[in-house]
Amino acid sequence: MGLLNRRRKTPPQDEESAPADNSGANRASAGSGDGTVDNAKEAPNAYEGNEYDVLLQFATDEAAKLERGADDEDKEDEGETTRPWYAPWKRVKKESKKEKKVPPDWLKTDMLQGLPSGQEIEKRRAVSGWNELQSQNENQFLKFISYFRGPILYVMELAVCLSAGLRDWIDFGVIIGILFLNAGVGWYQEKQAGDIVAQLKAGIAMKAWVIRDGREQEIEARELVPGDVIILEEGSTIPADAKIIADYNDKKGDSNPILEKRARRDSQSSQNSQRSGMEKGPSVASVDQSAITGESLAVDKFVGDVAYYTCGVKRGKVYAVVVASAPLSFVGRTASLVMSSNERGHFQIVLGGIGTALLVIVIVFIFIVWIGGFFRHLGIASPAQNNLLVYALIFFIIGVPVGLPCVTTTTMAVGAAYLAKRKAIVQKLTAIESLAADISTGVDMLCSDKTGTLTANKLSLNEPFIAPDVDPNWFMAVAVLSSSHNIKSLDPIDRVTIIGLKDYPGAQEILRKGWITHKFTPFDPVSKRIMAEVECDGKHYTCAKGAPNAILRLHDFDPDTVEKYRSQAQEFAQRGFRSLGVAIKEGDEQWQLLGMLAMFDPPRADTAETIREAIDLGIHIKMLTGDAVAIAIETCKQLSLGTNVYDSARLIGGSMAGSEVRDFIEAADGFAEVFPEHKYQVVSMLQERGHLTAMTGDGVNDAPSLKKADCGIAVEGASDAARTAADVVFLDEGLSTIITSIKVARQIFHRMKAYIVYRIALCIHLEVYLCLSMLILNETIRVDLIVFLAIFADVATIAIAYDNAPFERKPVDWQLPKVWIMSTIMGLILAGGTWIIRGTLFLHDGGIIQNFGSVQEILFLEVALTESWVILITRMSQGPDSGPFVWPSWQLLGAILGVDVLATLFALFGWISGPGEHGGWIDIVTVVKIWAYSFGVTIAVGFAYFLLSRLPWLNNIGRRVRSKKDARLENFLTEMQRLTLVHERDSHGESYYRIAGVPQDESAKGDSKPKEEVKKEVKKEQPTTKGGDTQSARGQAQKTGKSTPSDTQEKSPQPESTQATEGGAGNDHDNDIHDEARST
Secondary structure (H helix, E strand, O other): OOOHHHHOOOOOOOOOHHHHOOOHHHOOOOOOOOOOHHHHHOOOOOOOOOHHHHHHHHHHHHHHHHHHHOOHHHHOOOOEEEEEEEEEOOEEOOOOOOOOOOHHHHHHHOOOOOEEEHHHHHHHHHHHHOOOOOOOOOOOOHHHHOOOOHHHHHHHHHHHHHHHOOOOOHHHHHHHHHHHHHHHHHHHHHHHHHHHHHHHHOOOOOOEEEEEOOOOEEEEHHHHHOOOEEEOOOOOOOOOEEEEEEEOOOOOOOOOOHHHHHHHHHHHHHHHHHHHHHHHOOOOOOEOOOOHOOOOOEEOOOOEEOOOOOOOOEEEEEEEEEEOOOOOOOOHHHHHHHOOOOOHHHHHHHHHHHHHHHHHHHHHHHHHHHHHHHHHOOOOOOOOOOOHHHHHHHHHHHOOOHHHHHHHHHHHHHHHHHHOOOOOEOOOOHHHHHHHHHHOOOOOEEOOOOOOOEEEEOOOEEEEEEOOOOHHHHHHHHHHHHOOOHHOOOOOHHHHHHHHHHHHHHHHHOOOOOEEEEEEOOOOOOOOOEEEEEOOOOOEHHHEEEOOOHHOOOOOOHHHHHHHHHHHHHHHOOOOOEEEEEEEEEOOOOEEEEEEEEEEEOOOOHHHHHHHHHHHHEEEEEEEEOHHHHHHHHHHHHOOOOOOEEEHHHHHHHOOOHHHHHHHHHHHHEEEEHHHHHHHHHHHHHOOOOOOOOEEEEEHHHHHHHOOOOEEOOOOOOOHHHHOOOOOOEEOOOOOHHHHHHHHHHHHHHHHHHHHHHHHHHHHHHHHHHHHHHHHHOOOOOOOHHHHHHHHHHHHHHHHHHOOOOOOOOOOOHHHHHHHHHHHHHHHHHHHHHHHHHHOOOOOOOOOOOOOOOOOHHHHHHHHHHHHHHHHHHHHHHHHHOOOOOOHHHHHHHHHHHHHHHHHHHHHHHOOOOOOOHOOOHHHHHHHHHHHHHHHHHHHHHHHHHHHHHHHHHHHHHEEEOOOOOOHHHHHHHHHHEEEEEEEEOOOOOEEEEEOOOOOOOOHHHHHHOOHHHHHHHHHEEEHOOOOOHEEEEHHHHHHOOOOOHHHHHOOOOOOOHHHHOOHHHHHHHHHHOOOHHHO
16 A cells, blocks of 8 residues: 555545555556566556556657657756866766757648747757857867967976076066967967858858748758758758658648658568558659768658758759758768867977977986086076076077967968968868868879869850751750759759750740650769650650760660761760760650750860969879760860870779779879769879879769868869868869969968978077087076077067968978978087187187177177078078079068067167176177178078088988889789679578679770670679579679679670760769769
8 A cells, every 4th residue: 555655646535446546556567576666666657547548548658758859868967067177166067968859849840831930949949059060169268278288388388487486587477478479379360260261161151941930931051940841952952951741842731641651660660661661652852862871873762751961952842841950960970070089180290299309309408418517516596597497497498499389370370361362261270280281282183173173164055966857946945855944953064955945946935835844863873864754735755865875775776877976976075075965755656866965165264374383383183074085185185284084984993903003093184984983092092102182072972082182172162061071162163273272382381391490490509509508618698588589589480470482393291301400400500600709709809899798698699680580591492393582571571670679779788688897788889790790600501501402312301202102012902892792592592601803804805895795794694693692793793893784785885986975975964063973
């Protein structure tokens, strides 16, 4: 009785009800070994009535829990708190790591009314966030603090502690000021460049059509929330994961029964869902999912299916409800894995290595001078300006360039802002070091698509070829019938076809007769044609448009017509025209060949000149196009490119040895009939040979190759998926923008390398001089003056970020051995110059001193002048591949002049020089002598720099090895890729697996075999697959380029000359225009 009272909300009202309920409770818990324990764990809900009433109430409660979605999961996290590191006395609620689920009732939006604007939208956005993929948000305060981290900055922070321990409060304040100044400048410059990039990104935001407040409206895709009803139509990019709920023409909700069936099926077991696979109804759309699944064809979508974010709609117009915003979408969850990785850029690694090396050198010098100090009986903290801690403090200040992170960050940020003003967006500001130091600077291979980059992307119709006895107006009308009719998102080929109607008034009259389109099949890379089923006046027609050979495969046409057709296609290709065949059939009658469209995309006016400039910069451009070989060669001639153009499918998918394939790819000027997987393979093989490769792309299916390339470039008009995968996004058309960005990146690199050479030389200079001075003379330059030398060396040279830098004529590398050799030699010359001026002070006439002067101020002025002028030497580009000489910018000259004037004032008035004759002042004549002497030292350093830059062995040391070849490894890897695992069954029904190789017949030589021979070989091989493995064998054949019985008719091998007659239209639809080909 006690147990029952705990389970019920109210106690029993009479003695009879209690036993009855108790017995009911026992029945409800029947089957449990210990009903008491089970009941004690149940939720405090009252189940009353007979056995089936209890079951029904239980089912209702469980259904309500499912409707609440993640409510129960959220409750598990309630009450969990943590103490933040910055406020350990506080408790804050711990953020749940569980993915927030969208409540199912949010998705029950009225299709025609949509969501109401206002509070409901904001409520949902508060849960789901903005519908956009973003890199991790950086806390600006923590970003500022990051400028105080790193081996170089840790040394300066140790110097702060030392100066505080020595109670040298001037140095203490000045060093802290240096740290904060460097951090502030670096943070501000990076934020400013980031704001410019963000502003440009906002201008290319994705748009979406949504139903809100009962009307269709276009909004930015980032404003979508779960439950929004959106419209997906042909040519659009899917703005979020969305479940298709109805065809656009289904305003009455005829799809509701299908949705209900799909919902019931999804809640059942996987076996039941397989049995109900035929309940989907008709396909309402086709979606290109190649970027996330690798499927080569568009996937049919049915009511109830989910269309994934960033995929493209290729057919249909539907209503869909947003089920997940971008961060929680399929693509978003994958992207978060990449965004959350904290990979260090190559430039960060280089800086870390330099900082660590300098720190080691500092420790060695401190160790040496401490040993010397022990022999001179120096105390740890006494005397005041000449003790062991002071020595350590001095070496910590001079030995590490505190401004190095700031100067390099400023240089990269200014460069990124410069690129942004020229419509080139660096995707992540944290990756600028990659753009500047490891990618665009060292790129020696640029794989460029043709349309819109090398050509103007302005198609025009030329005089078509029309078959004998065919009315030109009828031919043009059929070409339009077999084109997309979605005028909001027409691709260039369909657009120019439809606009071509202006020259065919008769075709316009034909199209006004009331045509109805029953089915439209967009272009796909397998059939290489577009199909449309139409009706007019009760007659049914099937129209086709596509690659000339794809149209010829529809039927055995009249041989004379075919001969003329092929001859004309070959002529079009040789003239650089793209050709599209057109055919039609009425009802069940035979196909009729109507003719062929001819289109021309002229090269851009600046492309030829830009290509010559790229070659001068040491960049080899390879053209990748979906056109046929003949068209690609003709285009290369017009662009002043080489004519070594290969058929990518036969070259990459052939049976040549792996080393030979890579040799061809390196030597090629272009590739024709390119599929996205070919782009990926070209980039991969070039990288294996040691080349830094840039890749341009614009489509969803280009995303894998853009991500693979060392520098992925999304060109003007690129899809959102391509922009996301790319390192740089260009908003202007043409190759010239890309070449300009490479020049700018090389200038950024030159500025940073010049500063690093300069700063290492300065460190070596003072370390060598002061170490010898401490050991020999037991003297040093005052700490106060050393601090100001550090300020002059770093703060003034921040202006190097604004310098007019030259750019190298060939891809550049860090060449760290060369950097250290040149810096060390320059530092030793500077140290020798300082020792000479110090030695003159021992002469009986005062040496360089004319009337009076302080040793401290003389050394300070000489060091300050020579060090500030050295940057004018390292900024010059010398060597066989150096660019043109450019004068320094006014910002750099102004900064150097300001440092020189300030250092001169220090010397003239003896500021912080310590006790000395005339208060440490130096007369004006002595100052002039020091200026002249310092100029002479700088000339000597410049002469050494010039000679070192001319040494061939030094220019080649540390360079990246390009075009490295390992024939055995390349052959092995290629053969491994050609192997496949085949599943078979023996005569006893036992399963086994075997590794099958690729027969080396059709993949390379089979192109010259007749169709009958190919069929015979395929039939001979077919019995080797048993049971249900014919499909597996067919997949193997397709991967290796080998035809199967079902696709031999579609893809019969053709000789090279015949292949060229395709005119490239099919494959051009595939890549350059329709962007339909799929990555594998």
